[in-house]
Amino acid sequence: MSRAERSVPAPLLIPAVVAVAFLVLPLVGLLVRTPWSGLWPQLTAPGVGEALRLSLVSATLATAVSLVLGVPLAWVLARSRIRGRGLLRALVTVPLVLPPVVGGVALFLVLGRQGIVGRWLDEAFGITIPFTTTAVVIAETFVAMPFLVISVEGALRAADARFEDAAATLGADRWTTFRRVTLPLVAPGIAAGAVLCWARALGEFGATITFAGNFPGTTQTMPLAVYLALQRDPEAAIVLSLVLLAVSLATLLLLRGRWLGRSGAGAVP
Amino acid sequence: MRIRDIGATALAVALLAGCGTDGGGRGGGSDGGGLGGTLTVLAAASLTDVFTDLGARLEGDHPGLEVRFTFAGSSALATQITQGAPADVFASANPDQMAVVTDAGLTDGEPEVFAANVLEIAVPADNPGGVTGLADFAREELTLALCAPEVPCGAAAEEVLDAAGVPAAPDTLEEDVRAALTKVELGEVDAALVYATDVAAAGDDVEGIAVPEAEDAVSDYPVCVLADAPNPAAARAFVELLRSGDGQAALSAAGFRLP
Amino acid sequence: MSLAADVRVRRGAVHVELAVDVPAGSVLAVLGPNGAGKSTLLRVLAGLLPPDGGRVEVDGEPWDDVSAGVHLPAHRRRLGMVFQDYLLFPHLTVLDNVAFGLRTRGAGRREARAGAAEWLARVELGDLAARRPGQLSGGQAQRVALARALAGDPALLLLDEPLSALDARTRLTVRAELRRHLGAFGGATVLVTHDPVDAMALADRVLVVEDGRVVQAGPPAEVARRPRTDYVARLVGLALLPGTGEGTSVRLDGGGRVAVAEQAAGPVLVAVRPESVALWPERPAGSPRNTWPVRLTGATPHGATVRCELDGEVPLLADVTAAAFAELGLAPGMQLWATVKASEVTVYAR
Numbered sequence: 001m002s003r004a005e006r007s008v009p010a011p012l013l014i015p016a017v018v019a020v021a022f023l024v025l026p027l028v029g030l031l032v033r034t035p036w037s038g039l040w041p042q043l044t045a046p047g048v049g050e051a052l053r054l055s056l057v058s059a060t061l062a063t064a065v066s067l068v069l070g071v072p073l074a075w076v077l078a079r080s081r082i083r084g085r086g087l088l089r090a091l092v093t094v095p096l097v098l099p100p101v102v103g104g105v106a107l108f109l110v111l112g113r114q115g116i117v118g119r120w121l122d123e124a125f126g127i128t129i130p131f132t133t134t135a136v137v138i139a140e141t142f143v144a145m146p147f148l149v150i151s152v153e154g155a156l157r158a159a160d161a162r163f164e165d166a167a168a169t170l171g172a173d174r175w176t177t178f179r180r181v182t183l184p185l186v187a188p189g190i191a192a193g194a195v196l197c198w199a200r201a202l203g204e205f206g207a208t209i210t211f212a213g214n215f216p217g218t219t220q221t222m223p224l225a226v227y228l229a230l231q232r233d234p235e236a237a238i239v240l241s242l243v244l245l246a247v248s249l250a251t252l253l254l255l256r257g258r259w260l261g262r263s264g265a266g267a268v269p
Numbered sequence: 270m271r272i273r274d275i276g277a278t279a280l281a282v283a284l285l286a287g288c289g290t291d292g293g294g295r296g297g298g299s300d301g302g303g304l305g306g307t308l309t310v311l312a313a314a315s316l317t318d319v320f321t322d323l324g325a326r327l328e329g330d331h332p333g334l335e336v337r338f339t340f341a342g343s344s345a346l347a348t349q350i351t352q353g354a355p356a357d358v359f360a361s362a363n364p365d366q367m368a369v370v371t372d373a374g375l376t377d378g379e380p381e382v383f384a385a386n387v388l389e390i391a392v393p394a395d396n397p398g399g400v401t402g403l404a405d406f407a408r409e410e411l412t413l414a415l416c417a418p419e420v421p422c423g424a425a426a427e428e429v430l431d432a433a434g435v436p437a438a439p440d441t442l443e444e445d446v447r448a449a450l451t452k453v454e455l456g457e458v459d460a461a462l463v464y465a466t467d468v469a470a471a472g473d474d475v476e477g478i479a480v481p482e483a484e485d486a487v488s489d490y491p492v493c494v495l496a497d498a499p500n501p502a503a504a505r506a507f508v509e510l511l512r513s514g515d516g517q518a519a520l521s522a523a524g525f526r527l528p
Numbered sequence: 529m530s531l532a533a534d535v536r537v538r539r540g541a542v543h544v545e546l547a548v549d550v551p552a553g554s555v556l557a558v559l560g561p562n563g564a565g566k567s568t569l570l571r572v573l574a575g576l577l578p579p580d581g582g583r584v585e586v587d588g589e590p591w592d593d594v595s596a597g598v599h600l601p602a603h604r605r606r607l608g609m610v611f612q613d614y615l616l617f618p619h620l621t622v623l624d625n626v627a628f629g630l631r632t633r634g635a636g637r638r639e640a641r642a643g644a645a646e647w648l649a650r651v652e653l654g655d656l657a658a659r660r661p662g663q664l665s666g667g668q669a670q671r672v673a674l675a676r677a678l679a680g681d682p683a684l685l686l687l688d689e690p691l692s693a694l695d696a697r698t699r700l701t702v703r704a705e706l707r708r709h710l711g712a713f714g715g716a717t718v719l720v721t722h723d724p725v726d727a728m729a730l731a732d733r734v735l736v737v738e739d740g741r742v743v744q745a746g747p748p749a750e751v752a753r754r755p756r757t758d759y760v761a762r763l764v765g766l767a768l769l770p771g772t773g774e775g776t777s778v779r780l781d782g783g784g785r786v787a788v789a790e791q792a793a794g795p796v797l798v799a800v801r802p803e804s805v806a807l808w809p810e811r812p813a814g815s816p817r818n819t820w821p822v823r824l825t826g827a828t829p830h831g832a833t834v835r836c837e838l839d840g841e842v843p844l845l846a847d848v849t850a851a852a853f854a855e856l857g858l859a860p861g862m863q864l865w866a867t868v869k870a871s872e873v874t875v876y877a878r
Contacts, residue, residue: 105455108457109455112456113456113457114455114457130412130457131441162611162615163615163617165576165602165611166609166615167603167617167628168575168576169574169576169603169609169677169686170603170608170628170629170632170680171604171629171633172603173601173603177603181617184617184619184620185619187619209444210448210451213441213442213443214417214443215439215440215441220442224444227444228419228420228442231344231345231419231420
């Protein structure tokens with residue numbers, strides 16, 4: 001194949017370059033404005049490490065919860081024949097279109113002290129959820145899980161369902177088939193969905209600050225710290241943004257190397 | 270065809286309504302004064318309701334004038350002005366943020382204090398935590414909200430609590446005073462330290478409890494015409510309106526202290 | 529380990545209504561064009577598609593009985609199935625693919641792998657146990673799929689176009705191997721194919737299906753000798769002409785007459801094998817009784833012979849050697865004469 005045949009045609013190349021510029025230039029702006037000389041004191045300021053740790057832990061927990069609940073939901077959407085599946089799918093995407101702050105208020109109305117479920121939790125067990133790290137994880141899960149569900153459902157739809165037929169003729173019931181055939185077949189899709197979910201959870205702001213509040217060490221994640229720093233000290237906000245960005249990019253690159261890189265192996269017929 | 274008819278009707282109604290307002294304004298008093306164009310006011314979020322009213326009043330007095338507001342946190346507005354946002358008037362909830370603008374040489378003349386705000390305790394209507402005063406902010410068993418120290422209401426709260434020697438035990442440090450108030454309205458916190466004006470605007474879901482200790486930490490609201498104001502005449506008229514008897518009465522009704 | 533099924537199922541435009549009976553150790557080939565309902569039948573037998581009516585019984589045990597509300601799901605049927613494109617699990621090794629059915633049916637990992645290794649050895653692929661399906665050739669994948677289907681000791685073996693994904697050369701060797709394995713299998717086998725050679729080579733009985741219905745059933749040789757429909761005839765290379773027997777000749781429904789060797793009466797089918805048709809550029813001298821003017825409408829090379837499609841009062845197929853085809857200077861559109869000896873014409877009652 002000659003070089004000319006491999007080259008990208010202009011109608012694709014030009015918009016692609018514009019897209020890259022559009023996505024990358026704000027990052028360049030951040031880097032240009034970074035106060036490199038004052039970087040170290042900003043990085044080691046009390047609370048930064050704490051917020052970063054809390055962000056990573058809560059985003060990872062939210063991703064774990066999303067996997068445990070979201071993968072089965074994706075399966076139901078893609079494979080089952082239950083009634084009202086279309087409605088169910090539309091409902092799953094609600095958190096995507098809902099402004100996150102509204103999502104936070106909605107979580108209050110259910111899980112808050114005065115909420116439908118929260119009131120009962122409080123009265124029966126003395127458990128209150130808002131303003132705790134649990135609330136952070138719940139808010140992040142609420143906002144991020146749809147990304148996972150939609151990715152995994154897409155992967156399930158794209159996967160050849162006849163492999164499941166083959167498993168059935170080999171004596172596997174649906175649960176065994178799911179575990180031993182479906183899950184491995186859509187693993188690349190699940191991995192991609194989990195990464196998307198994790199990234200969304202890591203950057204989550206609106207639902208978290210509304211439902212979980214903002215308190216250093218328990219509920220103040222990096223995006224909250226960035227937002228508040230912006231009120232007083234924009235340079236500190238830029239530094240914190242860079243820290244968040246660097247850590248998330250490093251994590252994603254590491255993961256890509258480890259398991260997303262193998263995604264091609266699943267495509268063998 | 271149907272839709273076009275409905276559209277035409279709506280337009281006619283809007284025009285009629287507009288005429289009515291104009292007529293009322295003109296009948297109400299002053300001679301018009303020849304102000305026109307657009308007046309852009311950047312104002313602290315806590316001024317939203319009262320400024321919207323006063324803006325309408327100014328438009329009524331000057332039929333050719335259109336008043337536009339941007340309401341946001343004072344620090345965000347100060348940043349916008351230093352980044353070159355075109356505006357005529359800046360009203361800050363905090364002298365520090367006004368100083369950011371004056372230090373940059375972007376004001377026309379000295380800022381004037383036109384109102385002041387004082388902290389008050391907001392509790393849900395039935396006061397489930399039995400909160401009576403500032404000392405209750407040390408009660409661990411209560412769910413309490415303060416503003417984050419990064420924003421003006423949080424800085425003021427910190428000052429008041431420190432001065433009173435109350436070891437505060439907040440559960441959340443809210444990003445702005447509205448967010449703190451929302452949590453009171455939802456009944457999710459037992460108390461929050463917010464501005465008196467916010468309690469006044471909140472309605473029946475929220476009760477206010479005065480904080481005598483806060484009298485030493487009243488925050489002044491300065492206003493200033495901006496140096497690059499595209500419409501300086503209207504800007505001055507707006508500042509004058511704030512300082513007038515009508516303006517001060519409206520601010521007082523909204524819960525502001527007067528300077 | 530016999531199969532008896534009589535099922536009705538509606539799949540879109542196709543109404544499938546088929547009865548099959550396969551004694552233990554024998555192979556039934558279901559032959560038919562695409563969309564005839566062959567694969568639907570297989571899916572019903574596998575339990576992947578519940579029938580709308582009828583029964584499926586294996587060794588007298590009902591797997592499906594619509595009137596009694598019995599439907600055994602696929603995973604509880606003792607069956608093995610080889611799919612058209614094999615559907616080997618891409619994420620498992622060859623060994624684990626074959627072990628899969630043993631594991632699901634209760635064997636431990638070690639035991640299942642031992643059993644799988646034995647089966648791989650039987651299909652002569654023991655040394656490929658650690659490979660992934662993506663690294664196998666088509667013929668190897670077919671053998672792994674067969675081993676996987678047979679490893680679970682099924683009562684019923686279902687083969688869906690098992691050779692169609694292979695190239696012609698591989699198909700020949702794999703077909704011979706498949707024949708050997710089917711010969712050793714004690715259960716009932718149902719083989720779905722659209723290739724008559726597979727049916728002839730592998731099956732004890734052939735069921736020809738068109739539009740969801742059985743159009744002919746019988747031993748392969750019988751079906752080839754006496755095709756009942758044009759489709760079957762074309763499939764096995766016969767020209768099939770309906771007509772009415774009148775002594776030693778048959779008046780064809782489409783016009784014309786065919787002389788036959790035996791007495792015929794009433795509605796009959798006349799079958800003419802292409803190799804018994806001779807072609808002449810001129811009307812041959814001392815004309816045999818069956819001499820017809822024809823026009824050459826098509827010619828397809830078929831190994832050393834060329835199959836000629838002939839149109840005329842009596843439409844026929846003729847096989848001539850490539851050499852004769854060249855010598856006669858044959859070309860589509862030419863007017864020719866075709867002759868067939870009466871003794872070469874087969875007649876059977878409709």
